[in-house]
Amino acid sequence: MKTAYSEQTGKEMYQNLGKLFYAVAMADRAVHISELEKLKSAVRENWLEVDDIEDDYGTDAAFQIEIVFDWLLEYEKSSKESYEEFKTFYKDHQRAFSPKMKQLITRTAHSIAASFAGKNKSELIILAKLDLLLKSDEQDL
Template sequence: MLNSEKIGNEFYQNLGKLFYAVAMADNNVRPKEVERLRKYVRQYWLEVDKFEDEFHTDAAYQIEIVFDWLDEEEKDGEEYFKEFKEFYKEHHEKFPETIKKLIVETAESIASSFAGKNRSEMLTIFKLKQLFNH
């Protein structure tokens, strides 16, 4: 696997962690949040680039795979936000403004999919925006 492919897969895996952290911010991932994530992956993320995983599937599906796996584990989302933050700091060049905007839109859409954004989800999105503005 080429290094750029490896980074491409890690990129989407870390987005899965971030979106899980947003959904899990209130300690409960709801079916509507999962539906919204899948909708955004299919509508927007599949078009971002041509990266494929080792199974020749669009690497953007790594977002869903990681999200689902973390949801099965039912762990605290804060840890995964920290992992995303570390990845972002190491590979900030992989995050042009258009991608940052799509990440924030996806996070906000997940957060508002069930009864609007709650305080903990808004805080996670605020931390994400702060990260992108540094």
């Protein structure tokens, strides 16, 4: 499948999506098992089909989403720091994010946030920031 980004950018994109989805799950300072399960099912059901990029081991690069999420969880990184890292990557690579990909990002983030007792205030705030970020380039480009 033809993509608007290089293989290296694709790998970095998936790693940064792991940071974003971690930031959403960790917005309330706790990652619940249902949020982790929702992430894993979203990767398998949606993200594996996005492109044909593989990591250095021949595995679909979309699994980098889970790997980075798990690493951040293990090292208890903050939601804010993880979100800011995604934001920086996004701003540096806006053209790599197609409208379809932005919809998938939004859908995945919302499903993670809603997976444990609905969306709380902290999650709503980060989802609103994400929505503004993903729409910001539409005026800038």
